[in-house]
Amino acid sequence: MNDELLERFSRALVMLENLGPRLDDLLFPRQALVDGERVSGSQPKSKPPLVVPIMDLKVDAERCLQFWVNQLAALPIPPGISDAPLGKHRPGTGIGARAGWLRERLVLLACAPWAEQAALEVIDVAWLVAETVEPAGRGEPVVPPTWGTARVIASWLKLLGAPLSRTQLQRLVEAGELEVSAQPDGSLHIAFDDALALARKRSDQANRNLGHVVI
Known part of the structure; x- marks a missing residue:
């Protein structure tokens, strides 16, 4: 360190x-x-x-x-x-x-x-x-960061009603579904807008799946 x-x-x-x-x-x-x-x-x-x-x-x-x-x-x-x-x-x-x-x-x-x-x-x-x-x-209101660690981004997503856990975010990064930026201190920061869009997409998909009635 x-x-x-x-x-x-x-x-x-x-x-x-x-x-x-x-x-x-x-x-x-x-x-x-x-x-x-x-x-x-x-x-x-x-x-x-x-x-x-x-x-x-x-x-x-x-x-x-x-x-x-x-x-x-x-x-x-x-x-x-x-x-x-x-x-x-x-x-x-x-x-x-x-x-x-x-x-x-x-x-x-x-x-x-x-x-x-x-x-x-x-x-x-x-x-x-x-x-x-x-x-x-x-x-002035505190706005979400443009980039942040998985923990910070996960906290903001939860506050905005589109939760993704830190573990889920890390898995999405590993799968190449989220862009990351390497920081000088060695941490990887995730783009907040991309994470929010993906979280809302997954939430909408889950709601549609729940809406299907199996006869």
Whole structure:
């Protein structure tokens, strides 16, 4: 892993460590005291201008982080690297706890054979969480990226009601049905418009198949 990607990885973990609890606040609004009585918060939703199903994003982020926690915990500690704080105890629950556990073991993470893949996935997740929790005060709507990794594109397709999973997108790329662009950091980016058109085509086809009545 090059220094630039390692720095982005570190920042993404710090971002998730800080914003994870705020994502929980959106999902479970705190109760406020008004004239001595508790009043429940607003319904769970992301801040404008990006509208995201909070539970889906939370689950996806936790699964991503937990996967790399498990992968890292299964690795032997390389020679020359101290066992502290790289012990095998597992993190607490929640996005922030998992991200913090990984950040504290960034030296060990960087030595893993799958380090670049972990970095790219965590960076994508951090971007989605940040866009949901604090959209940087933008007044204009957040639009889908022209190009993005399979995880980012899959998230946008789901939001737009034309879901294709990350695995499905990767299979379509391997089959030559989707165009990709190689990035300097080694990641492959998918054209969003092509993915959306293909997702809608598959959805329309599935609906037509359901509409056929077998006599």
